[in-house]
Amino acid sequence: MQGTKFTSGASLEADAENVLRAITPTLDPNRHKGQAGKIAVIGGCREYTGAPYFAAISALKIGADLSHVFCTKDAASVIKSYSPELIVHPVLEESYSVRDDEKGVISGKVLAEVDKWLERFDCLVIGPGLGRDPFLLDCVSKIIKLARQSNVPIVIDGDGLFLVTNSLDLISGYPLAVLTPNVNEYKRLVQKVLSCEVNDEEAHEQLLSLAKRIGGVTILRKGKSDFISDGETVKSVSIYGSPRRCGGQGDILSGSVAVFLSWARHAMTDGDPSISSKNPATLGCIAGSALMRKAASLAFENKKRATLTTDIIEYLGRSLEDICPVQ
Ligand SMILES: NC(=O)C1=CN([C@@H]2O[C@H](COP(=O)(O)OP(=O)(O)OC[C@H]3O[C@@H](n4cnc5c(N)ncnc54)[C@H](OP(=O)(O)O)[C@@H]3O)[C@@H](O)[C@H]2O)[C@@H](O)CC1
Ligand SMILES: Nc1ncnc2c1ncn2[C@@H]1O[C@H](COP(=O)(O)OP(=O)(O)OP(=O)(O)O)[C@@H](O)[C@H]1O
Numbered sequence: 001m002q003g004t005k006f007t008s009g010a011s012l013e014a015d016a017e018n019v020l021r022a023i024t025p026t027l028d029p030n031r032h033k034g035q036a037g038k039i040a041v042i043g044g045c046r047e048y049t050g051a052p053y054f055a056a057i058s059a060l061k062i063g064a065d066l067s068h069v070f071c072t073k074d075a076a077s078v079i080k081s082y083s084p085e086l087i088v089h090p091v092l093e094e095s096y097s098v099r100d101d102e103k104g105v106i107s108g109k110v111l112a113e114v115d116k117w118l119e120r121f122d123c124l125v126i127g128p129g130l131g132r133d134p135f136l137l138d139c140v141s142k143i144i145k146l147a148r149q150s151n152v153p154i155v156i157d158g159d160g161l162f163l164v165t166n167s168l169d170l171i172s173g174y175p176l177a178v179l180t181p182n183v184n185e186y187k188r189l190v191q192k193v194l195s196c197e198v199n200d201e202e203a204h205e206q207l208l209s210l211a212k213r214i215g216g217v218t219i220l221r222k223g224k225s226d227f228i229s230d231g232e233t234v235k236s237v238s239i240y241g242s243p244r245r246c247g248g249q250g251d252i253l254s255g256s257v258a259v260f261l262s263w264a265r266h267a268m269t270d271g272d273p274s275i276s277s278k279n280p281a282t283l284g285c286i287a288g289s290a291l292m293r294k295a296a297s298l299a300f301e302n303k304k305r306a307t308l309t310t311d312i313i314e315y316l317g318r319s320l321e322d323i324c325p326v327q
């Protein structure tokens with residue numbers, strides 16, 4: 001991204017610390033469990049158990065009250081064993097465990113299990129460690145449709161992006177959808193939606209038109225700087241992160257964006273005038289990106305080359321505390 005039009009515009013840089021301060025709720029003794037956020041991650045299969053864990057535990061470490069994971073049966077006991085804090089639902093099925101003649105019934109059961117909970121969630125994160133099994137992705141398409149009907153915000157990452165890039169109708173025109181593509185995922189989106197290649201000379205305009213063409217979703221393009229657009233504006237978050245590119249940092253980000261998006265919506269409902277005209281999805285992305293990068297830089301200061309995703313997660317709390325101290 002260096003040397004592009006995109007990075008040269010200093011005015012693009014978001015005032016991330018003030019966004020974090022505006023949307024982070026105070027710790028009020030009158031609040032009950034759940035009011036600081038109930039998040040669910042849809043992801044976790046035979047191959048990947050780390051990614052949904054990272055997303056779900058990050059949500060808790062930032063300050064959400066409850067974090068659920070909906071994953072396959074194979075992944076569930078593994079994810080539970082990482083943490084007793086997570087509520088894990090072993091409901092998803094992959095093709096290898098389902099006969100063709102059972103698919104309709106099983107798909108109905110998966111949907112019913114998720115639907116029981118759906119309206120209680122403030123945000124879903126769809127995709128970390130989901131895998132690409134066609135039957136499983138078909139069930140997840142139906143979950144996305146249900147979430148839309150119930151106006152539940154969704155953050156789409158990892159294999160969730162693989163799914164929606166091939167079925168854009170799932171999210172097109174849904175302003176409560178956030179896409180968090182990495183370099184590969186962004187390339188696939190641009191190719192599919194704009195029928196061209198990524199153009200870093202016109203990166204700002206390209207991101208705007210991508211968000212506009214998909215129809216009002218918010219896109220957080222991850223990279224050396226993160227760029228965020230809802231089709232109306234473009235913002236960047238460039239605060240220093242970490243030079244370590246260990247896997248899992250995007251998963252932290254997706255869980256963080258889910259919490260901050262929920263908090264931003266609550267702050268707006270509470271009538272905070274400093275953010276009343278803003279898009280909560282954009283605010284959630286700015287806050288999530290800034291916090292993830294700050295935590296990564298603190299972890300790197302301490303662990304250098306040995307920095308891993310679990311180390312970064314340990315710094316999420318302190319990073320938020322530095323910006324918004326508990327009163
Ligand atoms: N500890 C964990 O559990 C972690 C798990 N993680 C989880 O991993 C998943 C993939 O995410 P990622 O970031 O590796 O995807 P990305 O950069 O597009 O791909 C890199 C290359 O791999 C290939 N490829 C990927 N999946 C494929 C498949 N099923 N079958 C075939 N090819 C596949 C891909 O090829 P292409 O898509 O271009 O065809 C590209 O060349 C996702 O669920 C994520 O959450 C991460 O969050 C890290 C920590
Ligand atoms: N070159 C970089 N310098 C600093 N931070 C970066 C750089 N590249 C990515 N990041 C940060 O790391 C986080 C994850 O981005 P990344 O592109 O690694 O996602 P990802 O490939 O989806 O990760 P994951 O391994 O979890 O799937 C983002 O918050 C982004 O800001």
Ligand SMILES: [Mg+2]
Pocket residue numbers: 157158182250251
């Ligand atoms: Mg990723």
